[in-house]
Every structure is written in C-alpha cells, then in structure tokens.
Amino acid sequence: MSDIETPFQQELGARDLADPREAEATHHEHPSAKEYIRIALILAVLTALEVATYYIDVGPLLVPTLFGLAVVKFALVVMWFMHLKFDSPTYARFFLMGLAGAATLYLIVLITFRVFLVE
C-alpha cells in the first residue's frame, strides 16, 4: 500500500495500528450492575411520568413535555446501556451522523408539508 496518508488516515494518525481490544481497554470501564439498575429505575420513573402527563391536562405543554421526557430516556439508554458515554467517541460520531441526518431530512419533509402549521 502507498506511503501517502489520506486525510482520514492523518486524522487517525495519532493512533498506531493496534489490537482493538487494547484500544477499547484504554477507555473507561462499563458501569456496574448497580448503576444499570439505577438507570433502569430512572427510566421507569420517566415512563410513568410520560403516562401520567397523558392523563393530566397540561394544555399546550403536553407535546414539549412528552418530547422532553422521550429525549431524556433516549439519551439515557444510548449513553449508559449502549455505552456511548464510556466508549470511543468514534462510535458516537458514526451514530450521530445517521441520527442527525435522519432528523434533518425528515424535519425538512414535515415542514415542507406544513405538518407543524396550526390552522
């Protein structure tokens, strides 16, 4: 293979070709079982709050509240159960690329079709 480095290789340049296991081991340890249970309890409470919000009349705050709770639950699962908080940021970049791409594309589609327009 050529000795010329591509920009991607240069970006990665600081890292040697290494055993992935060792590279993974340089990152933080995954949480303990107790921490997993604590996160699961928080998720259960947030879900209960979501369901309660559905039954309580909070007027125009309903949608923002439900979205806020869903985003917090989403982030907790991704960061703690899927370990993005502890693993290499490269995984987070890959995932966020897809997530942000999808969110941007479909928001544009929905805005184009005036879904958020209150008549």
Next chain:
Amino acid sequence: MADLAIDSQHGASGAHDEHATSTGLPNTKLAMWMFLASECMLFGALISTYVLYRGSSQTGPYPADVYDIPYTSVSSFVLLASSLTMVLALASAQKRDIVRMRLWLLATAMLGLTFVGGQVYEFTSFYDEGLSISTNLFGSTFYVLTGFHGVHVTVGILMLLSLVGFSTADRLPDDAAFPVEMVGLYWHFVDIVWIIIFTVVYLIPSPAPAPA
C-alpha cells in the same frame, strides 16, 4: 503508512478473530454502529409518514377509538425491563459468569416475546374493531410502523436465543462479552425506537378527524 488492516496474532485470551485496525477499534463494532445509524433513516421515514398522515383519515376507526394506553404502557415497561436484563447479561459475560449470562439472555428473550405477544394481541383487537392495514391512512401507517418495529424485536429475540444456543454448545469465543455486546447494541436500539414510537404514536393525541 502500513496497510489499513493487517493480520495480527489473536489476543491473549484466544478470542474471536479481531484484527489490528487503523482506528484501533473493532471493525465489527464500528459496522454495528453504522448499521444502527442507517436504521435511524428507516425508522425516521416510517415515523415521519405516520406524523404526516395523522388526522388525515376520512373514515374510522381513529386512534382514539382503538388505543389502550394502560395496556401499551405495560408493554413499554416490559421492553424497558428487557434492556436492563440485556445489560446485566453483558455485565455477567464481562465477568465470565456464563451461567448468569445465559439466564439474563433468556430473561431478555422472554421479555421480548412478551412484548411481541402483546403486540400481536393489540393488532388482533384493533382488527376486530375494524382497523385493518387498508381501512384508512391511520391503519396503513400504524401497522407498517409498529409492524416493522415488531419484526425488529423478533429478529432480536432470534439473535438472543442463538447466543444462548451457541453458549450452551460451547461455540462462543472465550471472550463471550463481545458477541453479547453486539446483540445488546441492536436490542437497545430497538428499545430507543420504541421510546419514540410510544411518545409520537400513542401519547401525543391525533388532531380531530378530517371532515369527509
């Protein structure tokens, strides 16, 4: 610079074939995250389609006529609980406690089966109430979205049971944590998709039906 990927000796644990990589990260795990990123596009399209056609049905049944929020809330708790058992399976695998790992994997699969069973019951009751995939726009978008999610859960259950089977047959690598982590990533992704579906489809009320 040397080749992007070169062969190397297996790790000291004699585990799976994980080669040295230019990123220093396992390619399998990177590929899994890329796959999950692409899945965001798929479910984004299905959720957007549901949102786009909310309140556009000309005939009933409408969401308010068929949804049973307490029932679906229990299903959501079941899927959340399965995410906990999945990470406990991973924690056991990392401690090389294979017996507990199998138990937690089986518990996850059982919770997944409970969720899918609940979804089948929900679909059946909706159908009995007159909502089929071709009844109206609500039926079409609802069944396609939640059906795709249900298929993903089913695939996850098959992967979990395969892991248990391979483990019982002693065909998992010495470091069983890696395959368990990969299946776990997929399983948690299915869970986060449900978090969004539960909010957007079930909890946010649909606008009033369009006049005929």
